[in-house]
Amino acid sequence: MANQQLDIVFTAPHPDDIEIGSGGTIAKLVKLGYKVGMVHMTIGEPTPRGSVETRKKEMNQAAEVLGVQVCDMLDLPNRVLMDGPEARYAVATALRKYRPRILVGMAGRTPGASPDHYQAQLITEASRFYSQLTKWNERFDETEPFRVDHLVYRPVGIGAEVHHYHSTFVVDISDTIEQKIEAIRCYKSQFDETRFEGLEHYLRSGNGVEGSSIGVKYGEKYALPRPLGISDMVASLGDWKIPPPFDPKAPPK
Numbered sequence: 001m002a003n004q005q006l007d008i009v010f011t012a013p014h015p016d017d018i019e020i021g022s023g024g025t026i027a028k029l030v031k032l033g034y035k036v037g038m039v040h041m042t043i044g045e046p047t048p049r050g051s052v053e054t055r056k057k058e059m060n061q062a063a064e065v066l067g068v069q070v071c072d073m074l075d076l077p078n079r080v081l082m083d084g085p086e087a088r089y090a091v092a093t094a095l096r097k098y099r100p101r102i103l104v105g106m107a108g109r110t111p112g113a114s115p116d117h118y119q120a121q122l123i124t125e126a127s128r129f130y131s132q133l134t135k136w137n138e139r140f141d142e143t144e145p146f147r148v149d150h151l152v153y154r155p156v157g158i159g160a161e162v163h164h165y166h167s168t169f170v171v172d173i174s175d176t177i178e179q180k181i182e183a184i185r186c187y188k189s190q191f192d193e194t195r196f197e198g199l200e201h202y203l204r205s206g207n208g209v210e211g212s213s214i215g216v217k218y219g220e221k222y223a224l225p226r227p228l229g230i231s232d233m234v235a236s237l238g239d240w241k242i243p244p245p246f247d248p249k250a251p252p253k
Contacts, residue, residue: 006070007034008102010154011091011124013081013116014044015059015073016187020199021106021154023066023180024173024207025220030067031176037070038063039094041087041120042078050189061186065179070098079114083122089139091127096143103128104152107223108159117156125151153223157206165223170210174217177207215241 010026012018018026018038029036040059045052056073063071074090081087095103105124110117131140132147155163173180181200184191191199204218211219230236 004035004069004098006037006098006100008104009037009039009070009095009098009100010104011039011041011094011120012106013041013076013114013120014078015040015055015062016044016184016190017106017117017120019062019066019180019183019187020203021156022104022220023183024176024218025171025222026066026068027176027179027183028171028173030069035070036066036068037072037098037100038066038068039091040071040073041076041091041123042081042116043073044078046078047190049192054189055187058187058189062183065183065186078116081116081119081123083119083126087119087123088126088130091123092130093140093143095127095131095148096140096146099146100148102150102152103148104154104222106156107153108156108163109161110156110158111160112158121153151225153225155221155223157202163223166226167228168221168223169228170214170219170221172211172214172216172218173207173220174211177204177218 008029010018010022012021018040026036026038043052044050044055059073060071072094074094076087076090103124105121106117107121108118128148128151132145134145137143153165181203184199184203185196207218207220210221211217213219213221
């Protein structure tokens with residue numbers, strides 16, 4: 001896909017991680033007119049079910065469903081992904097290349113799933129810092145330094161610890177949940193009908209809980225490593241969609 005400056009970049013270790021965590025938000029941002037990129041750190045192979053060629057094809061199909069302007073795959077090793085200089089250089093090079101204002105990465109340890117997930121969080125955090133470093137261009141494919149304004153976490157629902165972030169927010173994905181599910185369905189090598197049925201139930205349930213916290217049908221929750229700064233409190237605190245049956249604005253029965 002085209003190389004261009006982006007508004008926001010989502011990154012995760014394996015193709016399907018970004019779609020599972022943030023597919024609804026990505027589709028919504030694209031609809032709002034923002035330039036969105038997805039950077040997969042590894043090919044995600046080997047797996048018992050896939051191949052490199054199949055996974056790349058599925059990744060591109062999912063990106064097309066979501067409508068992103070950029071979908072990249074870095075040449076980092078699956079299964080043994082580790083935070084370290086080479087991984088940091090690779091992701092930071094992508095940030096210097098696409099120069100987004102916002103970087104989104106998954107957060108949390110998943111002992112019951114791949115340890116690559118937590119390593120990807122560490123790599124993402126470090127890469128944001130590395131992307132702004134001067135006098136090191138040779139380590140970043142001769143790209144120029146760039147400072148990413150905002151780091152945003154997408155906490156995993158199956159994390160080992162309960163985290164208390166400085167601030168959180170939920171994106172209403174009620175109008176893009178089906179697009180998210182369609183994008184994940186592209187990964188047929190990873191999710192046969194039985195596995196996909198379980199995954200879809202997990203996603204609709206989790207996104208339903210996250211959405212209900214702000215009074216909508218489906219949502220995706222994000223966190224910041226700092227307080228959320230706003231300049232206009234009245235504009236930022238819009239109409240509150242209180243979950244039923246507690247809406248005081250509803251007409252009396």
